[in-house]
Amino acid sequence: xxxxxxxxxxxxxxILQTVVRLINNNSNWNAxxxxxxxxxxxxxxxxxxDLVLLGGGIxxxxxxxxxxxxxxxxxxxxxxxxxxxxxxxxxxxxxxxxENNEKGNFxxxxxxxx
Amino acid sequence: MANxxxxxxxxxxxxxxxxLHSKHSFSFANYYDPERMHFGALRVLNDDTVAGGRGFGTHxxxxxxxxxxxxxxxxxxxxxxxxxxVIQNGEIQVxxxxxxxxxxxxxxxxxxxxxxxxxWVFPNKKNVTPRYDQIPLHLKDRxxxxxxxxxxxxxxxGVWIHxxxxxxxxxxxxxTTVDYQFKANGNGLYIFDLKGDLKIDxxxxxxxxxxxxxxxxxxxxxxxxxxxFLLMEVPMNIN
Numbered sequence: 001x002x003x004x005x006x007x008x009x010x011x012x013x014x015i016l017q018t019v020v021r022l023i024n025n026n027s028n029w030n031a032x033x034x035x036x037x038x039x040x041x042x043x044x045x046x047x048x049x050d051l052v053l054l055g056g057g058i059x060x061x062x063x064x065x066x067x068x069x070x071x072x073x074x075x076x077x078x079x080x081x082x083x084x085x086x087x088x089x090x091x092x093x094x095x096x097x098x099e100n101n102e103k104g105n106f107x108x109x110x111x112x113x114x
Numbered sequence: 115m116a117n118x119x120x121x122x123x124x125x126x127x128x129x130x131x132x133x134l135h136s137k138h139s140f141s142f143a144n145y146y147d148p149e150r151m152h153f154g155a156l157r158v159l160n161d162d163t164v165a166g167g168r169g170f171g172t173h174x175x176x177x178x179x180x181x182x183x184x185x186x187x188x189x190x191x192x193x194x195x196x197x198x199x200v201i202q203n204g205e206i207q208v209x210x211x212x213x214x215x216x217x218x219x220x221x222x223x224x225x226x227x228x229x230x231x232x233x234w235v236f237p238n239k240k241n242v243t244p245r246y247d248q249i250p251l252h253l254k255d256r257x258x259x260x261x262x263x264x265x266x267x268x269x270x271x272g273v274w275i276h277x278x279x280x281x282x283x284x285x286x287x288x289x290t291t292v293d294y295q296f297k298a299n300g301n302g303l304y305i306f307d308l309k310g311d312l313k314i315d316x317x318x319x320x321x322x323x324x325x326x327x328x329x330x331x332x333x334x335x336x337x338x339x340x341x342x343f344l345l346m347e348v349p350m351n352i353n
Contacts, residue, residue, distance in 0.1 A: 012214035015174040056176030057213050057241055083236060085176030085214055088143040089157065095146055 003030040004098065005048060008082075009040045009066065010055025018086035019055060029094065037062050044070055051097055052079040116315075116330035121150070123322035126161070133168035137161040139306070139324050153304045153326045154350035155277055158234035161322065163227050164189075169220030175211035179235040179275040181264065182207040182219075183283075183344070185308070187228030193217035197246045205250050206263050208273040212242035231306075231344070236352055237276040247273050256283045258290045260345065282345040286310075286337035294333045294345060302328030302350045310341025 006023055008031050010016040016033045023031035032047075034040050035057075044052070052070055054063060070077050080097045083089055127138030127145025138145045139159035140152055151157075157178075169190070182189065188202045193209070194216040201207045209215065221228040249272070255261045263272040264281035272281070280297050294303065304326045305312070307319050313336040319325045327333055328350050335343075 010176075012174070012176060014216065015176055015214050018174050056211075059241075081177075083157070084178040084234065085174045085211060087173075087175060087178070089234075091143065092141045092146050092151070096148060096151065099148065 001028070003028055004050045004094075006031045006051045006053055006094065007040065007043060007047075007049045008033040008053045008055060009035070009037075009058060010082075011035050011057025012055070012085070015085045016055060019053070019082065019090065022086055022090055023053075023094070026091070037066060040066060041069055044073065049074075049077065051094065052077060053082045053094070054079065055082050056085055117328050118317065119153070119326040120317065120319070121324035121326075123320065123324075126322075126324075133165040134170075135163045137322070152236075153324075153346075153348065154302050154328070155236045155238075155279060155348040155352050156233070156304055156346055157236055158232065159304075159306060159324065159346075160232040161229075162232055163229050164219075164221045166221055166226055167224040170218060172216050172218045174214060174216050175209070176214040177237060177240050178211045179237050179277055179279075180209045180211060181231075181233040181235070181273070181275070181281070183231040183233070183263075185229040185231065187226055187230075188222035189228050189230055190220045190222045191217060191248075193246060195244060195246055199248055201248050204253055205248055206273055207248040208246070208264070208275060210237065210242055210245045210276055212237075212244040215244045215246075233346070235275060235277050235279055235348060238278060238349075238352065239276050242276055249273055251283070253285070256285045258284075258286055260284050260292060260294070278349050280345075280347045283342075284335075284345070285342045286340070288337050288339050288341075291334065291336040294335060296331055297347055298349070300350055301347050302326055303333055304346045304348065305333075305335070306344045306346070308342040308344060310343075311338035312336065312341050312343060313338050 020031045020033040129136045184203045191199045260282040268274045307323045
């Protein structure tokens with residue numbers, strides 16, 4: 001069985017490294033991490049991902065751009081926000097996203113408080 | 115008509131790592147129940163017991179409001195902002211993880227356990243500047259009344275967070291009643307029964323049960339026995 005491919009984008013290197021390491025602890029998942037928007041776009045263009053995980057530090061403008069580009073290229077792509085930074089929520093968020101459980105993740109993309 | 119959800123204590127996720135025994139009211143780590151992911155903006159309610167001298171090594175967080183309420187023993191905290199502190203029963207600690215922090219938490223005692231509640235609330239703003247605070251709480255201020263321990267406002271009682279949330283602690287003698295009035299429209303109330311029996315409107319809850327109620331303006335809470343409890347009012351819709 002091929003592994004679930006996960007692209008992780010986050011601006012804080014230590015947290016990004018932790019998130020990638022934790023995801024890769026699951027033998028069925030394979031994470032690639034980057035903190036750079038252009039590198040993320042290039043990776044998404046070159047590889048097939050099942051899930052994109054947005055970590056901390058991404059500006060609203062970058063998030064809009066990345067979501068639009070990823071969705072244009074693959075309308076089925078699941079893009080979720082990772083909350084907490086390499087935390088006990090990570091496994092839940094990915095599992096819920098893969099099960100299409102909308103309760104599993106929050107996106108404050110349109111949050112009026114933001 | 116109010117909506118409600120009852121989480122009996124013995125239905126919580128149970129993680130026993132030897133040094134750490136944690137009861138998860140909502141899905142966390144290896145405990146995953148798609149029907150128990152959150153209560154509005156309240157994402158994590160962990161009821162933790164940490165063995166003497168043990169604890170959580172340095173680990174990162176971002177974009178989360180993290181509240182710790184010690185119930186027994188002393189918890190030593192160190193973080194990447196240079197904070198070194200011990201929190202104990204009668205205090206409350208808050209961290210806004212924001213753009214990212216690293217921290218550790220250890221049981222200060224080598225011999226006795228530390229028990230504390232670890233509560234995570236989704237923030238209403240991403241990538242804020244990380245911050246830390248801890249304040250003492252006066253136990254007499256919750257005797258037969260609600261003691262506000264958290265709010266969205268820096269100038270209000272208790273600590274504050276980046277979310278439209280209010281927490282209260284209470285220590286009621288048997289028979290004491292309060293009508294809790296919601297602070298904001300669209301908020302729900304999650305009641306965590308720390309000890310004793312409570313009647314919430316017409317629902318009886320017991321020690322370590324959780325009970326959520328929303329789509330109402332007020333909630334009547336009566337102590338059926340001597341009881342201690344935590345009220346967490348949070349937005350139900352944060353999208």
